[in-house]
Amino acid sequence: MSEAPDATVRILVVDDHAVVRAGLLALLEGEPGFAVVGETGDGMEAARLAQRLRPDVVLMDLRLTDGTGSGEGEDGIEATRRITAAVPGVRVVVLTSYRAQGDVVGAMEAGARGYVLKAGPPEELFRAVRTAATGGTVLAPEAAERLAGQVSDPGAALSERETQVIRLLAQGHSNRDIAAALFLSEATVKTHLVRIYRKLGTENRASTVSEAVRLGLIQLG
Template sequence: MIRILLADDQTLIRAGFRALLDAEPDMEVVGEAGTGKEAVRLAAREKPDIILMDIRMPDDDGLAAASRILADAAMAGTRIIILTTFELDEYIAEAVRLGAAGFLVKDTEPAELIRAVRVVHDGDALLSPSVTRRIMAQLASHTRASGELLKLEHVTDREREVLALVGEGLNNAEIAGRLFITPLTAKTHVSRIMTKLMVRDRSQLVVLAYESGLVKPGWSS
């Protein structure tokens, strides 16, 4: 069962999400928060698998709440999907940098929201297709020159290949097809890279792939 916390200051939106998600046999909404501070408190109590977090809320916005939750070692198993009406690059880039595993606009189709919850729960990162390339280009614009690649000194050549493909947005099955390996092997490589680079999820691997120069803006998978 995927345990989900809803954080949005609009009661009607929370009710709609709850009805949609609770109808799925493998999902359960375990709490609702109307403010950022309440989201942090409930997250600490419930330890949900997924938090659907609105950006604009009173008493700490969604980004501030996400930052506090993701910095808590006790919440290592919780993944956050940012939901907002406003498709603003600076919000999306900051959410990814903080370690949010997904970003979706609120007019996302119900089936896509349900799929996003499952994708993120399975360990993949997810951004709305309309913003992915734009945000990755913005992240790359902040690439640190010179010594950044030193962070990858303990990463093998094969792992660098995998990291570059993660940065291009490929999932484990697509990486497996590209490198002629099994999806399980691809998943193992991704897990080892995350351990070596001390990142908590795939979205941070995407950022690092760009910041290290392994992936450049405009490259296509």
């Protein structure tokens, strides 16, 4: 195990799978210098807990599902963005099974200070948490490679959710239809569209679909 730091790192664990959460809690509580101060499987609840508990680090699952039944759930990138905007000083480390370039870039753009794969060794997770707690940034080697590829892939900054929105957009669906298909509110869909327009440099639905096809983000037909 790693040497204990001078001060205890307070951690909030966010993962929508209870069994995974339990495993993370056992792993983190067994490491000297770590203290888990809260846990949740919901992104919106994570933001509320972060504001109330003021942890040093939020360990965030990238893929969150709506466990409230409200249809208003948000993924780990959206939750990260919400937390980093509302709670200055709290660092987010994304923990995921996915290695998609868009996810890496989206997480870092949202303010994450680390991107660690669940399949990696515990020491990699511990290092990421400690580094984030002191203001540094840590990427799993696979994530660093994908982040470096952003220069040659202009569409890499799109999150998976944003890509889903574009696919439905290309099929001619209205904001209401997209919201229903993705279990989101219409306001959230509009927010996604604004971000998509900004990232792709487009101004309307038609040009967005055209640019997404040009970049190979979606295929028509």
